[in-house]
Amino acid sequence: MTYDVAAVRAAFPSLRSGTAHFDGPGGSQVPLPVADAVHATLVSPIANRGSVTAAERTADAVVLAARQAVADLVGGVPGGVVFGRSATALTYDLARTLSAGWGPGDEVVVTRLDHDANVRPWVQAAERAGATVRWVGFDPATGELTAADVAAQVGPATRLVAVTGASNLIGTRPPLAAIAEVVHAAGALLHVDGVHLTAHAPVDLTELGCDTFVCSPYKFLGPHCGVLVADPAFLGTLHPDKLLPSTDAVPERFEVGTLPYELLAGTTAAVDFLAGIAGPEGPRRTRLLAAMAALEEHEDALRVRLEEGLAELPGVTVWSRAAHRTPTLLLTFADRDAGDAYRALAERGVNAPAGSFYALEASRWLGLGDAGGLRVGLAPYTDADDVDRLLAGLRDFTGVERH
Numbered sequence: 001m002t003y004d005v006a007a008v009r010a011a012f013p014s015l016r017s018g019t020a021h022f023d024g025p026g027g028s029q030v031p032l033p034v035a036d037a038v039h040a041t042l043v044s045p046i047a048n049r050g051s052v053t054a055a056e057r058t059a060d061a062v063v064l065a066a067r068q069a070v071a072d073l074v075g076g077v078p079g080g081v082v083f084g085r086s087a088t089a090l091t092y093d094l095a096r097t098l099s100a101g102w103g104p105g106d107e108v109v110v111t112r113l114d115h116d117a118n119v120r121p122w123v124q125a126a127e128r129a130g131a132t133v134r135w136v137g138f139d140p141a142t143g144e145l146t147a148a149d150v151a152a153q154v155g156p157a158t159r160l161v162a163v164t165g166a167s168n169l170i171g172t173r174p175p176l177a178a179i180a181e182v183v184h185a186a187g188a189l190l191h192v193d194g195v196h197l198t199a200h201a202p203v204d205l206t207e208l209g210c211d212t213f214v215c216s217p218y219k220f221l222g223p224h225c226g227v228l229v230a231d232p233a234f235l236g237t238l239h240p241d242k243l244l245p246s247t248d249a250v251p252e253r254f255e256v257g258t259l260p261y262e263l264l265a266g267t268t269a270a271v272d273f274l275a276g277i278a279g280p281e282g283p284r285r286t287r288l289l290a291a292m293a294a295l296e297e298h299e300d301a302l303r304v305r306l307e308e309g310l311a312e313l314p315g316v317t318v319w320s321r322a323a324h325r326t327p328t329l330l331l332t333f334a335d336r337d338a339g340d341a342y343r344a345l346a347e348r349g350v351n352a353p354a355g356s357f358y359a360l361e362a363s364r365w366l367g368l369g370d371a372g373g374l375r376v377g378l379a380p381y382t383d384a385d386d387v388d389r390l391l392a393g394l395r396d397f398t399g400v401e402r403h
């Protein structure tokens, strides 16, 4: 299938402002059907989930539809889809629950590549339990994190390994299936932070082989909430803190309090929007796989255009180098602060923020301290004109004459 970026862009009211958005890794723009679904849910008769009144049934249907939508997106099953406030909050909850079974002598493995949301919850839980934390580095020269890097830190005492599906700072996509083999051979659990990955590539949890996975709809055109996905049978073995009167069913057992029905409806609409890129016919999972593959190809082509343009600019270092990665580039400048580039671009209606974006360990590991660099993230609505405007802005910023 061909990727019709003009048709995709037409669905985003916010793009009419004329701004070129390279800030998608922080949170994507939202297409109209997602906003409409949120609105429709808020203004329709709705109550807490139940089966007696139509309003209760509406809430129930919204939840079940959203579980099915996320399951279709990542290749999971609806009964293993847990909604929460954010990926960070869900990871903290999971870490608290799992670490109840950890103690001195146990080991937990985290990486230097990860967003802090997939580091600190595990480190803090391990410390509280008296377990040891082991760190997996990555090659700062190539940005690669390999299965061998993970294997070097995994052993019989390992209880859990937490690794990202893709770095939100430099885009690296570690080889998850190979890592899963290493982790499972040691009898440990693999938790994957799929927040950045899910926005850019087809995801198949069976292929990835992880035990638990989180992602965030607001990174893939949806509203601000988070999702945890796992095998329902595995979830059934876990006992999170919960209120006495709330159901002990899976996955509800993990969803403390009342769910944000309107955001769940928006999540379903975001998944439907992505699937719709591949057309209206056929099972949603099949359309999603085709659409995400086409999106990946579109974003990769634009990334190459961007990288070729950047190669002509003096004094620009591109830190995103892994062979397998998302279209997210981290840039620094020889004599200038990345924050100056951020502000100069913003004046031209080009949004590409500077920082380390909570990937604090990764930024420090690269030798960039806490400052990071300028992050340029491509998204489903990015087109060649956006890329050319960004390059023109950076040409001016770096002092290169425009022809």
Ligand SMILES: Cc1ncc(COP(=O)(O)O)c(C=O)c1O
Residues within 6 Å of the ligand: 025, 026, 085, 086, 087, 088, 089, 115, 117, 118, 164, 166, 167, 168, 193, 195, 196, 215, 216, 225, 226
């Ligand atoms: C890779 C990655 N993991 C985790 C998070 C945190 O997600 P949330 O805001 O849903 O907690 C982010 C947010 O930027 C991210 O990029």
